[in-house]
Amino acid sequence: MAISSRLDTTRVLSTVLLPTLAKGVIVRRPAVMSLAEKLQSDASAVETMRGLRDRYGPEPVRLRVTGRSIAVLVDPTDVGRLLAESPDPFALATKEKKAALRHFQPHGVLISEGAERERLREVNERALRPGNVPVEDIVRDEADLLTRHVRSTGELTWDSFAQAWWRIVRRIVLGDGARGDDQLTDDLKALRGDANWAFLHPRRRELRERFERRLGEHLARAEEGSLAAQPGDLATQIPHWLFAFDAAGIVTMRALAIGGRGTHGMLESARLWPTTPVILRESRTATRWHGAWLPEDTLFVVFTPFFHRDPDRLPYADRYAPEIWDRPLDPAIVPFSGGPGVCPGRDLVLATGAAMLDVLGEHLELPALDAPLPATLNHFALRMQATPAGTRVS
Template sequence: MAISSRLDTARVLATVLLPTLAKGVVVRRPGVMAAAERVQSDARAITTMRGLRDRYGPEPVRLRITGRSVAVLVDPTDVGRLLAESPEPFALATKEKKAALAHFQPHGVLISEGPGREHLRALNERALRPENVPAEAIVRDEADLLTRHVTSTGELTWESFNQAWWRIVRRIVLGNGARGDDQLTDDLKALRENANWAFLHPRQRGLRDRFQHRLDEHLARREEGSLAAQPGDLSGQVPHWLFAFDAAGIVTLRALALGARGMNGILESARLWPTTPVILRESTEPTRWHGTWLPENTEFVVFTPFFHRDPDRLPFADSYAPEYWDGPLDPAIVPFSAGPGVCPGRDLVLTVAATMLDTLSEHLSVPSPGTPLPATLNHFGIRVPAQPAGSRV
């Protein structure tokens, strides 16, 4: 069994895990993201992970953490196994994930278990089909308004993009009646900020009750043409849908700044800058890895930027390579996770994000970025000049 030295454990904590937590796992912190971009923190983390693999070989590396069995994966085949064999024997509902998500989605599928999880998973898969909503029409409607605003101001910023994005999301999920309900998503953001602290932040039950009451009022309309019109008890699942769409907005703006187009462009943006930087699983029984055993309740850590940008395996690691998505896929390049825990809204999210990207790209001309592309990209600081379409340089 590979057990890291105390020095290597300290390196992983200092350059991989703690910076990831500091940036905000559930909702990003603008100040920390700006600092992370300045020092290119993900590049440092990838270097640490490469060193870990070089020193200990391909088997999971167990960190020296008192009171918790934590193993970091360094081999792509192991990542494929971990995700394929979820939720048994590798549970998605880890202790840390439960503590974080309970702040705003205590009944969500991500932290459900057993038969209840199977029921909720099926509900999510049925509801989140692209054909259930006129997503492309909604996106084009809001993107047209955003383009007019950008043309008048001279540039597209995260603030203006994010406002339009949330109008799209609320219309798709809850209907046109929720389009202007900024308070709903502001309350959700506050709850998600608490979730960043997981165990360390007390539950704000009053805030959560207010959010849930407001959400349930929208859901009660069952507005035609929205996800809310789908059958089943959606109240406990919608907070996660809104949460997931936030990450999709980040991916979309980064793709726009990259000069990307289409679904492959969205997928490539998510490869280059994963919005789920750490995937966690917790073993429900002892498991064998490369001839050695790890105990029950071991937490397995997949640091996705390492696998997505590993120059030792990927010749296109730091380049824009949308053609990658047309061929065989690496088991550890997983922008939407994989296996039984793959994002049930993957196709819907890709449809919405790609339509937004392509619609805005028709009206904005983005200079081609240089290479190598940065390991850390602060989406809060992205500014896209409003140039006439066709003036790409």
């Protein structure tokens, strides 16, 4: 088992982990994202990871930190093993995740364990089937309104896109009666902002109670054609669904910026700029890796931008390559995680984003970014000049 030097530990902390935390792992911070794009911080992080692999080989690299056993994975096969063997012995419910998610979803499936996790996982998988909701009809309604706005202004911005996206999300999750309830998602955003600080921020009980009260009012309607009409313990799971749909909106906007269409466009956007840049697992027992033993409670770290954009392994690392999704993939290309911990809402998220890409593509022509694509892309700053479909002169 490789143990990093103090210098390499400092490099990983300063160029990989701390910038990722600073950008916001639960909700993105606009100012930090702007700076990260200027510095292309993810390019520096990928270079650090490449150097780590070159110096120490394919084994997990243990960082020299006090009070926590941390192993950084550098080999795709190890990523495949880690995800396949979750949640036992590699638990999804790490100390860090629990500290963050307790702010707005302390009973979510992501940080549940044992029989309770199995029960909640079943609830999520059953409720989040795309066929439970008329996704395309909802998306088309809101996308048509967005199209009219974009045609009047001549550009598509993140702010205008996000307003339409959240109307779609609230209708899918809670029904038409929640379409205009910006306060609900604004309160959740504030709680998620607290979650960015994990252990360091006190919990705001009054704000969470207000959010849960508003959510309960929508759930009481159990509106037909929404996820709220599905059976199960939904109140404890919906905060995470809304959280996940935020990431899906970012993926969709970036897919528009690269000319993406359909499901493959969504998958490529999530490969190029993962919205879960760090996958964490925690060992529940001492674990043998490559002939060496790692202690119980070791935190395993998978930095997904490295595995998704590694030019040493992927000839398409920095270009839009939708064709790769038609064949078996590298085991470390995991935009929705993998193994038993794969996102249960994957198909619903892809269906929603793909419908948005296709409907907007029917009516608007947008310029696409050229290859090589940037390592860091600040979605908040995206402004795309738009013309009606079929009118642009090349």
